[in-house]
Amino acid sequence: MIVALNAGHCMKTAGKQAPDGYKEYNFNMPVVNKIAAILKRHGVNVVICNPSDPNKEYSLTKIASIANAAKACLFVSVHFNAMGNTWSNVRGLETFYYKTGLDLAKCIHMKLILGQPMPNRGIKKASYTILVKTDMPAALVECGFMDNKIGRLLMESEEYRDECAEEIAQGILKYLGIPYKPLIVPSEGEWADILRKVSPWANIWIDFVKAHPEVNLKGLIVKLYKGGA
Numbered sequence: 001m002i003v004a005l006n007a008g009h010c011m012k013t014a015g016k017q018a019p020d021g022y023k024e025y026n027f028n029m030p031v032v033n034k035i036a037a038i039l040k041r042h043g044v045n046v047v048i049c050n051p052s053d054p055n056k057e058y059s060l061t062k063i064a065s066i067a068n069a070a071k072a073c074l075f076v077s078v079h080f081n082a083m084g085n086t087w088s089n090v091r092g093l094e095t096f097y098y099k100t101g102l103d104l105a106k107c108i109h110m111k112l113i114l115g116q117p118m119p120n121r122g123i124k125k126a127s128y129t130i131l132v133k134t135d136m137p138a139a140l141v142e143c144g145f146m147d148n149k150i151g152r153l154l155m156e157s158e159e160y161r162d163e164c165a166e167e168i169a170q171g172i173l174k175y176l177g178i179p180y181k182p183l184i185v186p187s188e189g190e191w192a193d194i195l196r197k198v199s200p201w202a203n204i205w206i207d208f209v210k211a212h213p214e215v216n217l218k219g220l221i222v223k224l225y226k227g228g229a
Helices: 025-041 060-069 099-115 149-156 158-176 188-198 202-211 217-225
Strands: 002-007 045-048 074-081 093-097 120-125 138-145
Touching: 002 025, 002 060, 025 045, 025 074, 025 149, 025 158, 060 074, 074 099, 074 158, 093 099, 099 120, 099 138, 099 158, 138 149, 188 202
Parallel strands: 002 045, 002 074, 074 138, 093 120
Antiparallel strands: 093 138
């Protein structure tokens, strides 16, 4: 099972920025990476249809061809909308589909609007090239309006990026019939137990962390796993 993901545009795409110059890609790519991580955690293979260089952009036909060549079972493209190049009062979430993508769009959109305090602009059919040229069910998600000052602030919010990624991933998993499993974050005490399993110096480290609360215990454990301490 393969899911194809795409972050809309790139850092140099003309016009794809907020009125203050903040690039849409700065939101799209981190969200796509977060979606990919959640899907992989659920055993879903992912292909990201973007070049590794953030300053380069594939054509819409190229993006579709990557998804088609991978024989992906679905395709999702993440965007942040705009009405123009000046500030506006337009806000909200909307999801687009074409051909066989309606059920996928519904699954994603319903998760988004249930979790977001944003106006619901609905699910809409559109003959966008990226939706027309993909062979599988496809959806294009607009996570807000970057020419709205509230939306512009949300683009930089790590919490908002996490929330969008989580809800889009949940929608994809629902469409695929895969039960969603929330990530359980261990408590500080549980991290201490993990540390005891990976280092013979665990108690010394734990005492050090207690004396220096600014130390990231989870980061320390990851470092020990990698052999850095």
